[in-house]
Amino acid sequence: MARHTRRDVLRGAAALAAAGGLVAAGPGSQPAAGAAQSDGTATRRFPFLEGAFEPVTEELTAFDLPVTGRIPRELNGRYLRNGPNVLGLEDPRAHHSMLGDGMVHGVRLRDGRAEWYRNRWVRSSQVAEKLGEPYPGPVPPDDFPSNTHVIPYRGRILALQESGPLPYELDDELNTVGTHDFRGTLEGAFTAHTKLDAHAGELHAITYYPTWDHVRHLVVDPAGRVSRTTRIPVADAPMIHDFALTENYVVVFDMPVTFDPAGAERGAPVPYVWNRKHPARVGVLPRAGGAVRWFEVDPVYYSHTLNAYEEGSDIVVDLTAFPAPFLVAGNGSGAPYGAGTGRLERWSRSPGSSCPDGCRSASAEAGFRTPERW
Template sequence: MTSHTRRRILRGAALAAAGSVVGGYGLGHYATAARAATPGTAAGGGDPFPFLEGAFAPVTEELTEFGLQVTGRIPRDLDGRYLRTGPNALGVEDPRAHHWMLGDGMVHGVRLRDGRAEWYRNRWVRSSQVARKLGEPYPGEAPPDDFACNTHVIPYKGRILALQESGPLPYELDGELNTVRPHDFRSTLEGAFTAHTKYDAVADELHAVAYYPTWDHVRHLMIDRTGRVARTTRIPVADAPMMHDFALTEKYVVIVDLPITFDLAAAEAGALVPYVWNPGHPMRVGVMPRTGGVTRWFKIDPVYYSHTLNAYDQGDTVVMELTTMPAPFHAAGRGNGGPSATGTPVLDRWTIDLRAGRVRSTRIDDLPQEFPRVNESLVSRRHRFAYAASAAEMWRAYETVDGVPPDDKFTNCLVKHDMLRSSRQVHRFPDGAAAGEPVFVPRRGARDEDDGYLLSYVHDPDRGASDLVILSAQDFTGRPLARVHLPGRVPLGFHGSWVPDA
């Protein structure tokens, strides 16, 4: 395969996977719809190019501001950086040929210390392409599948890593969000990585499930306490499916084989989205021992699996909580520059009965919500509390097909779930105040699972800029503890992390 073709495939894979919404029309549909749409008119009706407007609009400058204004009081035990990334296209010549999820990755960060918001920064990840666009030199030789990783940013062993899946190496950033270099886990990573790692704090292991369009398998990677890939297990799969996320328990790795598969002919023809909804590819859930070995497969009715909340072992069952959407999906959209869907994401629970050999799916909450998170110290272990976000502008942009629910179904809010009591609390924001993914940060010396803070970037429509909103997790519906007023917008995007000071 030529380098040109590999890069084309990579871009399409990034599009299909970065936002975890894929499938739907054949791959030629996007180009057809884009040509049919005139400027200012989406092919499927509705708003023109909503993913380039409003809360999604890319910002055009890298900003640095010190001594940020704060309403309320920042808890003094918040000592570190809150980072979040997402696609932020660096120049859009023709909106009809643009897709939101192909945007160059930009990381936004706020430094908190001693009750102060010391600075805000936003920086593009300097891939070779971004460096070229900015007129900057790129140090050394670019990796084969270079991309400005736009999906997640995590702390790992004193480093900050920007992540993408299906090809690119992670990019390491420094504490001021400057790009340092590609990161290959001390020269032990071969091939693709993932956007959604799982860190087991007890075992001090980082786990990943990686896929690539030309593989006949997916790979489970275990990175040990030395920061090296210590074990790689290849799991055979047919049709080169996409696997955006997975789940981890104390005993098992759980992978979801979706009917979303790679189309090589479409990729070589130049389609932006080389993954299609494939009704001939059965959906199934695989459970494999964490140490490797045989994967057991369980059938499940087709649905789009978006993101894992958490998973844990419970006797002879594996419990996985996750956000799902109805199938199929239209990754290519309808000429409006982004994906379109037939329903909003909801929170479900899959109980995988290892003895009976079946999966039972139950609905936890049908409120539209995405980007589910837990207290990170409990990843792979049973949790009680969970958090998610709902942004009205995101659901309206996604749902551009006929049969969209009425607008009064949508809201801007953060959600807290109590799984023990089967209850939820909702912290609402006004119209136009789009809320991003919430990240839980434990209070210093905390003993209870929810003793800590929720951090989220929330748009302030009155200022035309964003705030970093800090909530008490135990007083979730109360007034924010603090609102850090940023000098610019943080567009609706993807995932992030709290990076504590050592």
């Protein structure tokens, strides 16, 4: 069985990116911090392999869970979460909190009872090999045990990962069914954070990949097929972890965290860096079609959106922000690191306002207000 790992994929992307001239600049990852022992020597600590972050080492199933208080009888369904849970780590120094094998945890609620708890690794080819299990069928390109998000979609459960790997479908008891490519219509990467327009029955995604000179806005129609793909040109292959969707617009956050080909060649666990040369900007794409209108903003990293809507003539987006520089590869801790504390911000702009300088200014005349801290 061919072995596909994220590191192999990113090293291959680094070679292609170098050939294509992608450029990134900024600090790389740093070694994990050490703690001094009583004899003066240093012992290395790995905070994202310890305490609350210590990996779960086995899959469990428990029935008829004890309940404190009362579960409303109307609350029926599954509560699920997904996250990195490293399996068979050979070298802790190579670990990064974003790279663990995906494990989905779930509690089934029904008729006022907590019927069961389960936790299951997402059975990618790598996980199947580690567990000594067969992997059904050919190994897909960029295979990875999706570890970032889990969503319900058209009666399915999908574990999601950005920048390459296909979603993995799980059954109702969290066993892996296989990869999901939206009935053969998904070409290339998907995203960790989709947006569902329940009224239109559409699933939306912004996808990126290290060798692309663009990002893509995908629309999955009510039949479960990718029905529309809009390519949005961008430089430097930025990491776009989340986006926003309103009734009439798609909002894209092009921030200065970009692919680092040299880091990928060196084997950096997460080869993305803070790139001071890459302008921070927000793009607004009409859902009905048309050009993206870009607005430059102060360098910052916007990681997740909380809400987005239209209020009169304004687009309003609530989101989380980290001050510059934001180091995805970490700052000695094995996890993303921000120069300051993350905060909540609100953006608002008027899509019908005038756009001096080709809509690249964040000035008041362009209808774009400075983000305000809540």
